[in-house]
Amino acid sequence: MSNSLQTPYYTTEHGSTYLGNSLELLKSIDDCSIDLICTSPPFALLRQKSYGNVEAAEYVEWFMQFAREFKRVIKPEGSIVIDIGGTWIKGQPTRSLYHYELVLRLCKPEDAGGCGLNLAQELFWYNPAKLPTPAEWVTVRRVRVKDAVNTVWWLSPAINPKASNRRVLKPYSDAQKNLMKNGYKAKLRPSEHQISTKFNIDNGGAIPSTLIPDADFENQIGAPVNLIAASNTSSMDVYQRRCREEGIKAHPARFPHALPEFIINLCTEEGDTVLDPFAGSNTTGAVAERLKRKWIAFELNEDYLRGSQFRFPELDPNQDKEFLADIKAKKNGHKNGVTPKKEQGQLFLTSNNGN
Numbered sequence: 001m002s003n004s005l006q007t008p009y010y011t012t013e014h015g016s017t018y019l020g021n022s023l024e025l026l027k028s029i030d031d032c033s034i035d036l037i038c039t040s041p042p043f044a045l046l047r048q049k050s051y052g053n054v055e056a057a058e059y060v061e062w063f064m065q066f067a068r069e070f071k072r073v074i075k076p077e078g079s080i081v082i083d084i085g086g087t088w089i090k091g092q093p094t095r096s097l098y099h100y101e102l103v104l105r106l107c108k109p110e111d112a113g114g115c116g117l118n119l120a121q122e123l124f125w126y127n128p129a130k131l132p133t134p135a136e137w138v139t140v141r142r143v144r145v146k147d148a149v150n151t152v153w154w155l156s157p158a159i160n161p162k163a164s165n166r167r168v169l170k171p172y173s174d175a176q177k178n179l180m181k182n183g184y185k186a187k188l189r190p191s192e193h194q195i196s197t198k199f200n201i202d203n204g205g206a207i208p209s210t211l212i213p214d215a216d217f218e219n220q221i222g223a224p225v226n227l228i229a230a231s232n233t234s235s236m237d238v239y240q241r242r243c244r245e246e247g248i249k250a251h252p253a254r255f256p257h258a259l260p261e262f263i264i265n266l267c268t269e270e271g272d273t274v275l276d277p278f279a280g281s282n283t284t285g286a287v288a289e290r291l292k293r294k295w296i297a298f299e300l301n302e303d304y305l306r307g308s309q310f311r312f313p314e315l316d317p318n319q320d321k322e323f324l325a326d327i328k329a330k331k332n333g334h335k336n337g338v339t340p341k342k343e344q345g346q347l348f349l350t351s352n353n354g355n
């Protein structure tokens with residue numbers, strides 16, 4: 001158990017949010033107690049966001065303070081998944097290498113100043129809704145193309161972290177369905193790969209690639225790969241609507257649900273504990289709640305946490321009644337386990353085998 005003196009900002013059936021600097025808050029988490037850190041830190045952007053960003057040159061040193069705590073709290077076979085956008089070098093049409101410098105440093109041995117993590121895989125979040133910036137190079141001089149991908153580093157202290165792609169299977173393509181129905185003759189491909197008859201077997205779905213797609217964009221990118229395709233601009237979502245209605249500024253750099261959903265399913269099982277130390281509008285917590293994972297969220301800015309409560313209909317008394325009834329029906333008899341803000345005794349969640 002943790003000895004934190006912090007009171008949660010709000011708590012739900014499966015998780016809690018805390019207002020404050022995660023560098024401090026992390027100290028209250030037990031060693032080796034977290035199954036997954038799924039987060040998107042502030043990036044080193046050329047154009048500063050309202051929540052503040054660190055310059056590319058100082059970025060790696062700034063991030064390492066947090067990374068050392070991530071390494072301490074993560075379970076030996078847990079995963080640390082970091083969504084980190086690229087940026088440009090000021091005044092020229094060339095890309096900064098800061099996010100590559102970061103991953104190299106995180107994977108250096110501890111005695112060489114790193115965190116001794118392993119890169120399990122690099123994933124990609126495909127976001128076609130990104131603006132065509134920097135305008136100078138993309139829309140004015142037309143010498144660069146539109147940036148549409150964020151790298152997502154999947155790291156772990158272990159060489160073989162806990163994961164199962166069976167939890168993120170995609171529907172088979174029509175071609176594969178056809179092949180399973182009509183059979184396939186084992187043969188050597190032009191690439192010289194031997195395709196065996198095992199390709200005929202129905203395993204319940206296709207193994208996704210490193211491109212993480214949202215339903216809206218799946219057709220654009222063809223067969224699922226290691227790219228997560230999703231925009232974070234949906235004007236239909238309840239979070240944005242409720243922020244608008246209550247005059248709260250929506251978070252400017254939210255995850256699409258598809259991203260934490262893919263990562264949480266891939267790297268954890270029900271009852272595992274997920275931490276987002278840069279929670280923003282708490283998309284990670286909301287998805288973890290739905291997937292019945294325990295979760296902890298830290299955020300520095302109270303406005304973002306206030307708005308994030310709209311992601312949990314049970315915490316939002318002004319949510320429209322029809323919507324609430326629908327959510328309850330979808331919960332399928334699941335009890336409404338939300339505890340009112342600041343009435344909870346338990347501080348941080350501890351995992352089953354936390355020490």
Ligand SMILES: C[S@@+](CC[C@H](N)C(=O)[O-])C[C@H]1O[C@@H](n2cnc3c(N)ncnc32)[C@H](O)[C@@H]1O
Nearest residue numbers: 021022042051254255278279280281283299300
């Ligand atoms: C890129 S945003 C995360 C957005 C989030 N994934 C979402 O879906 O809304 C990064 C967040 O980190 C927060 N932040 C920056 N430094 C922090 C710190 N030291 N402790 C806690 N939160 C911090 C910022 O306020 C910002 O909301």
